[in-house]
Amino acid sequence: MAKLSSFLAPLDDATPSMTERTTLWAGINSGTSHVAGIEKLAKLVVDDFTALGMDHQAHPPAKVQNLNEEGVLLDVPCGGVHHFSLRPNAKKRLVLVGHLDTVFPADHPFQKVEKRSDGTLHGPGCADMKGGICVMLEAIRTFEQSPFAAQIGIDVILNSDEETGSYASSATMVDIAKRADAGFVFEPALPDGTLAGARAGSGHYNFVVRGRSAHAGRSFHDGRNAIVGAAKLITAINGLNGQRDNTTLNIGIINGGTATNVVPDLTIVRMNIRGLSSDDLIWADKHIRDIVTNGNFGPDIEVELHGGIHRPVKEMAGGTEQLFELVRQAGDLIDQKIAWAATGGCCDGNNLAAAGLPNVDTMGVRGAYIHSAEEYMVIESFVERARLATLSMLMLASGDVPWPDRLDVSE
Ligand SMILES: [Zn+2]
Structure with missing residues (x-):
């Protein structure tokens, strides 16, 4: 040879x-x-x-x-x-x-x-x-x-x-x-x-969190704050870290809000998951979907999920x-x-x-x-x-x- x-x-x-x-x-x-x-x-x-x-x-x-x-x-x-x-x-x-x-x-x-x-x-x-x-x-x-x-x-x-x-x-x-x-x-x-x-392996997820806009002074209580809803979503997902070895969930980007005197009606959250086995990825994916379906993000707050496991x-x-x-x-x-x-x-x-x-x-x-x-x-x-x-x-x-x-x- x-x-x-x-x-x-x-x-x-x-x-x-x-x-x-x-x-x-x-x-x-x-x-x-x-x-x-x-x-x-x-x-x-x-x-x-x-x-x-x-x-x-x-x-x-x-x-x-x-x-x-x-x-x-x-x-x-x-x-x-x-x-x-x-x-x-x-x-x-x-x-x-x-x-x-x-x-x-x-x-x-x-x-x-x-x-x-x-x-x-x-x-x-x-x-x-x-x-x-x-x-x-x-x-x-x-x-x-x-x-x-x-x-x-x-x-x-x-x-x-x-x-x-x-x-x-x-x-x-x-x-x-x-x-x-x-x-x-x-x-x-x-x-x-x-x-x-x-x-x-990894997965990418984007969330659209929608609430209702309102003037923060005149009609604050009519508003539904999408940033606060997103914060609850993020806290729940981030809470999965440490529950399973070799599995991590990283909230990477958040965009939302236009002015401090406006209740924001929209927030976009982007995140990535990593796992060393396909079971790790499936575990994280399942828990993310559970949170989106069953989580409590506040009244009239809607969460829409895009993405999933991407690289095996x-x-x-x-x-x-x-x-x-x-x-x-x-x-x-x-x-x-x-x-x-x-x-x-x-x-x-x-x-x-x-x-x-x-x-x-x-x-x-x-x-x-x-x-x-x-x-x-x-x-x-x-x-x-x-x-x-x-x-x-x-x-x-x-x-x-x-x-x-x-x-x-x-x-
Ligand atoms: Zn390269």
Whole structure:
């Protein structure tokens, strides 16, 4: 098996071109809501992937709506899903997943990309995950030069709304994942190279609390205060924290009221739940719904619930565990120590697992402080991680190691 690593030679001097490409990509703002920016970036990325001989198909985003501050559901603007494929008739298929969007909107102060003397690249999306898409691109380029490429098919999925939960892209992703055998997602690894193992699942909930408006001086008693009603709702839900291990409920955003002399008739509350098992999520979901149905929020106060469990738990077991073991072996062959740790974060790896696809979801660059203006990636990890991904692909394609079992997702 040691011989497979000889096919990694084309990566030896790839650092400058990978740095340049990531710098170019990260210099284009692609905040999830900045569709024009995402399209501009997608144009470059599509050129790079099709240059490898991949077929390209652009899928429009699914319709996604969100509540605005007036409690009205509005369409959310969103970029599309790009699907690239090689050898569509191959029996064994690998899915490589990345996202084009970042958490930084077009008017965010963090826009500049900067290479620093300590060997890091700072910039929006450098680690999460334009650097990762670059690793994916070079891994495919290198893999395609090997004699094993003909053995397997490759699908690449690049979506544009991962940072807001992949609502517009998960159906396309799940569709492709169902027909595949193993997956790699190129989210960043920790600075020391540690991968994310098991992942918590999550759910998002929005509540519209409606009361009745009135002048606070002249007719206070005719009013029904939606903020006070929301406060009762929040207190009840927050009271669930601590009742069950590994299960958390976070009230994240509240909007309501217009002036201090007006009884507010509307409040919007937004929250997130996390759990380490699907039973944890189901428990939290059930209790939230019970509170909405049976809670006492005051006379004439109505609570409307939107949302639910969104990203299922990703367990470190079965085929996913087998695939991690394969990546660890690949690391051993090229002197990289690969470890993993459970995380409370979620990503598209959760959705792929829910579709039965064993996957390792932190195959991207090493980096830190993602989602902040301190985000950086370690430049030497470009080649290092491309070697790891390529070798893992070679091991699967060569038949030297068994493919992981698909996950049992029948409930
Ligand atoms: Zn990401």
